[in-house]
Amino acid sequence: MKTRFVLINTSHPGNVGASARAMKVMGFDDLVLVAPRWANVLKREETIQRASGALDVLKNARIVATLDEALDGMAHLCATAMTPRDFGPPTRAPREHFAELFGLPDALLEEEHTLPFPLWPRPVSIAFLFGSERFGMQNDDVYRCHVALSIPTNPKFGSLNLAAAVQLIAYDWREALGGFGVQSATAEPQLADAAAVAGMLKHWEGALADIGFLDPASPKKLMPRLNQLFNRAQLSDEEIHILRGVARAMSQKAAAAPQRRGSDSAGKTRTEALAPDDR
Amino acid sequence: MKTRFVLINTSHPGNVGASARAMKVMGFDDLVLVAPRWANVLKREETIQRASGALDVLKNARIVATLDEALDGMAHLCATAMTPRDFGPPTRAPREHFAELFGLPDALLEEEHTLPFPLWPRPVSIAFLFGSERFGMQNDDVYRCHVALSIPTNPKFGSLNLAAAVQLIAYDWREALGGFGVQSATAEPQLADAAAVAGMLKHWEGALADIGFLDPASPKKLMPRLNQLFNRAQLSDEEIHILRGVARAMSQKAAAAPQRRGSDSAGKTRTEALAPDDR
Numbered sequence: 001m002k003t004r005f006v007l008i009n010t011s012h013p014g015n016v017g018a019s020a021r022a023m024k025v026m027g028f029d030d031l032v033l034v035a036p037r038w039a040n041v042l043k044r045e046e047t048i049q050r051a052s053g054a055l056d057v058l059k060n061a062r063i064v065a066t067l068d069e070a071l072d073g074m075a076h077l078c079a080t081a082m083t084p085r086d087f088g089p090p091t092r093a094p095r096e097h098f099a100e101l102f103g104l105p106d107a108l109l110e111e112e113h114t115l116p117f118p119l120w121p122r123p124v125s126i127a128f129l130f131g132s133e134r135f136g137m138q139n140d141d142v143y144r145c146h147v148a149l150s151i152p153t154n155p156k157f158g159s160l161n162l163a164a165a166v167q168l169i170a171y172d173w174r175e176a177l178g179g180f181g182v183q184s185a186t187a188e189p190q191l192a193d194a195a196a197v198a199g200m201l202k203h204w205e206g207a208l209a210d211i212g213f214l215d216p217a218s219p220k221k222l223m224p225r226l227n228q229l230f231n232r233a234q235l236s237d238e239e240i241h242i243l244r245g246v247a248r249a250m251s252q253k254a255a256a257a258p259q260r261r262g263s264d265s266a267g268k269t270r271t272e273a274l275a276p277d278d279r
Numbered sequence: 280m281k282t283r284f285v286l287i288n289t290s291h292p293g294n295v296g297a298s299a300r301a302m303k304v305m306g307f308d309d310l311v312l313v314a315p316r317w318a319n320v321l322k323r324e325e326t327i328q329r330a331s332g333a334l335d336v337l338k339n340a341r342i343v344a345t346l347d348e349a350l351d352g353m354a355h356l357c358a359t360a361m362t363p364r365d366f367g368p369p370t371r372a373p374r375e376h377f378a379e380l381f382g383l384p385d386a387l388l389e390e391e392h393t394l395p396f397p398l399w400p401r402p403v404s405i406a407f408l409f410g411s412e413r414f415g416m417q418n419d420d421v422y423r424c425h426v427a428l429s430i431p432t433n434p435k436f437g438s439l440n441l442a443a444a445v446q447l448i449a450y451d452w453r454e455a456l457g458g459f460g461v462q463s464a465t466a467e468p469q470l471a472d473a474a475a476v477a478g479m480l481k482h483w484e485g486a487l488a489d490i491g492f493l494d495p496a497s498p499k500k501l502m503p504r505l506n507q508l509f510n511r512a513q514l515s516d517e518e519i520h521i522l523r524g525v526a527r528a529m530s531q532k533a534a535a536a537p538q539r540r541g542s543d544s545a546g547k548t549r550t551e552a553l554a555p556d557d558r
C-alpha cells in the first residue's frame with residue numbers, strides 16, 4: 001500500500017534526517033515536508049549526518065508549502081497527536097487501528113453494508129502526519145484526518161521525540177503490512193531425543209559416582225533432578241556429545257587419581273555437603 | 280517486572296540522552312552504561328539536550344566498567360543483535376519473544392515439566408543489552424544472553440539508530456507488560472439509532488425535492504445511496520441535528536426563492552446532471 005510520511009513545520013534538521021533513516025529501516029521512502037523551518041533542510045549537515053545511509057530518502061523527499069499539496073493522492077489520513085482534541089477524528093492506538101485495517105477477511109470487507117457497524121474500508125494509500133516538535137499538529141490539520149493515532153506512552157511523560165514517533169509508527173505499520181523477517185542465526189539445532197538424553201544421564205550417573213559426588217548406595221533424587229534440568233535445557237545432539245565428553249573426562253580423571261586413604265568416608269562426606277537434599 | 284536497559288561502549292552522547300528519553304516515555308528508568316566512550320557522558324550538553332525532560336533517568340543512571348556489574352540482579356538477558364551469530368542464543372523478533380513470555384496461562388507455566396517442550400519460565404527481571412553504535416554487541420556478550428532480539432527491518436537497510444532501537448524495544452516491552460492507555464478525545468459520541476437516521480433521511484428527501492435536486496416522480500436510487508453513505512458514516516445524535524438543520528435551511532431557502540418560470544423542467548435538468556445514475 002502506498003505509504004507517505006508528512007512532517008509539518010519541522011524545526012530540527014536532525015529530526016528530518018533521523019526520520020528518513022527511521023522510514024528506510026522499515027522499508028518506506030515517501031517523505032514530504034510541509035513548510036519546514038529551514039528551506040534547505042534536506043541538504044543541511046545535521047540532516048545528512050542523522051540520516052546515516054538513508055540519503056536516497058532525503059533525495060526523493062519533497063518540500064511543499066501547504067498540507068494540501070503534501071496529501072495529493074492520499075486516501076487515508078492519520079494524524080499523530082499526543083494531546084486529545086475537543087473535537088476531531090477518533091483517537092486510537094496505532095496497533096489497534098492497523099489491526100482493524102487489516103484484521104478482517106476480504107469477504108467481510110466487501111459486504112460491509114451487511115454488518116451492524118461499518119468497518120474501515122481498506123484504503124489504497126495512507127499518509128501519516130506529524131506536527132512540529134514544539135506545538136504538535138494544528139487543530140485544523142487534525143480535523144481533516146480519518147483518525148488520530150496516539151502512541152501509548154507514560155502518562156507522566158509523553159514527550160516522544162519526533163523521529164522516535166516516526167520510528168514507532170513506521171514499525172507498527174510495517175508489522176501490520178506483514179513485517180520483515182528476522183534473520184535467524186544458524187540452522188535450528190537438532191534436538192536430542194529422549195533416548196539420547198537418557199543415555200547421557202546414565203553416562204553421567206556413572207561418572208558422578210566415579211568422582212565421589214553420587215553415592216550409588218544412597219543416590220537420593222540427584223538423577224531425577226538432573227533429568228529435569230536437562231529436559232528444560234532442550235539439549236541438542238551436539239550438546240549430548242559435549243556432556244558425554246565431560247562424563248568421560250570425569251571418569252578418566254577419577255581412575256587416574258591416587259586412591260586416597262579413607263576415600264570412602266571422605267567421598268561420602270563430600271556428597272553430603274554438595275548434593276541437593278531430597279526433601 | 281524489574282527492567283533494565285544496558286548500553287555497552289556507547290560512543291555518542293546524543294544517543295545516551297535520546298535513549299533515556301525513549302525509556303522514560305515508555306515508563307522505564309533503570310539505565311546502566313558499560314564503559315561508555317565519554318566518562319562524563321551523563322553530564323554532557325548533547326546528552327542533556329537529547330534527553331529532553333528525562334533528566335531523572337540520567338541522574339539515576341549508573342556507569343560501570345564491566346557487563347558483569349551492569350547485570351547484577353538481572354535474571355533474563357536479552358541481547359539485541361542485528362547480525363546473526365554463528366553460535367549463541369536463539370534469534371527472535373521482540374514481539375514474538377515477549378508474547379511467549381506472557382502469553383501462556385500461569386497454570387501451564389507452573390507445570391512446565393509436563394509439557395513436551397519446556398516453556399520460558401517467566402523471569403522476575405529482564406535486561407536489554409545494546410552494543411556500540413559502530414560494532415554492535417561483542418560475541419562474548421551475546422553468548423551469555425538467553426535470547427538475541429532482532430528487530431525486523433528492511434533487508435536492504437537494517438541500520439537502526441541506537442536510540443531508535445531502544446525506543447522500539449521499550450515500546451514492545453511496555454505493550455507486552457500491558458501497555459499504557461491511549462487518552463481518548465472527548466467522550467465517545469452517542470451513535471444515532473436507525474429511527475433517527477431514517478427520520479433525518481425523510482427530512483432530507485423533502486428538502487432535496489424542495490431545492491429541485493430530487494424529482495419525486497423519478498427519484499431513482501438517490502435516497503438508498505444516501506442511506507448507505509450515512510450508515511457508513513456512523514452518525515451521532517449531534518450530527519443528526521446538524522443534518523436536519525441543513526435540510527430545514529434548504530427548504531426555507533427554496534420557499535423564499537422566487538418561483539422561476541419553467542422551474543419544473545429546469546429542475547429536472549439539474550437533477551439529471553447532478554444525481555448519481557442508478558445503474
